[in-house]
């Protein structure tokens with residue numbers, strides 16, 4: 001049975017008639033009401049009507065047989081869609097799943113929004129610059145969650161229609177990429193996906209050619225933008241010393257850099273061999289010494305649990321991330337802070353592979369390093385931690 005037009009159909013069709021333009025994709029076209037609505041506006045140049053249901057496809061082919069501007073395709077969401085569109089219409093299954101009912105024409109997943117979110121992830125790559133999405137949902141499909149997902153994907157939105165029906169409200173939103181997303185995509189980045197909402201910034205991932213990249217965007221509710229420019233500068237500068245993920249591009253609202261396919265240091269160490277543990281700790285110490293030598297403090301190195309990633313695809317490699325608090329420092333504290341980390345949180349991991357750290361000895365070595373700040377006192381720390389062989393300096 002092809003989905004019968006109902007209140008949601010008419011609400012969406014009204015919006016389509018007034019704002020549609022250019023090349024149009026009618027996703028989940030069903031019996032073709034939105035395609036017909038799009039065709040009624042001269043601003044529409046062509047329509048691709050897509051549906052997953054073979055009966056709907058057959059119906060659409062018949063209905064639009066004589067309409068040269070329409071092409072009908074079979075597609076599960078956007079999997080078979082190739083091109084970019086100025087308007088994408090999606091009047092989706094939006095109700096939370098009722099037990100035992102699996103009608104894909106009506107139900108949108110367990111909570112009613114899953115299919116919408118999946119659609120949004122795909123739609124970014126199919127929107128022409130300044131393209132728009134017309135999306136309908138119900139007060140029962142957790143609107144706040146959907147809006148939150150839109151924000152994390154750097155979309156802006158406005159409600160352009162609503163209506164009340166028996167137990168719910170229906171809304172149509174007009175959604176576009178926000179300016180920051182447009183600028184990120186101008187750098188040749190595609191397939192943006194939210195990754196993590198950090199303290200000060202939001203992290204997204206994307207693809208630049210075949211390279212997976214990370215993008216840190218200023219959290220719109222914080223005053224982070226000056227910080228991002230600084231972070232970009234530090235990343236560029238520290239890259240020359242082999243520190244940090246590879247910097248790619250930046251602007252006041254974002255930093256683009258290589259994605260590190262790694263594991264947080266404590267998670268990595270909890271499953272690492274003795275050899276791997278030694279390599280990680282050595283690289284960590286060496287990179288902190290490098291920071292000291294350059295004359296900057298990264299900050300938070302006594303607790304870098306979220307800022308040290310370990311990847312081991314091609315040999316074990318430690319990457320420090322997050323340079324938002326990095327600053328020039330005549331007395332840099334990276335090595336001494338990381339000694340605190342070794343002495344505290346790493347102690348058990350080192351013990352597990354047979355390295356027993358004596359707190360007093362290590363802290364004493366760290367103190368001597370702080371005074372001398374030279375290669376010899378740094379070596380003494382390294383040897384003590386990694387070999388427990390060196391005598392404390394006299």
Ligand SMILES: Nc1ncnc2c1ncn2[C@@H]1O[C@H](COP(=O)(O)OP(=O)(O)O)[C@@H](O)[C@H]1O
Pocket residue numbers: 196197198199200201202203214216245257258259260261262306307309321322323324
């Ligand atoms: N290049 C990257 N590769 C992989 N994960 C990253 C990368 N950059 C950031 N992350 C992840 O995002 C989180 C937040 O990033 P971070 O730079 O610390 O931003 P914030 O300023 O929000 O703390 C990190 O803890 C890490 O999980």
Ligand SMILES: [Mg+2]
Pocket residue numbers: 198199306307322
């Ligand atoms: Mg952080």
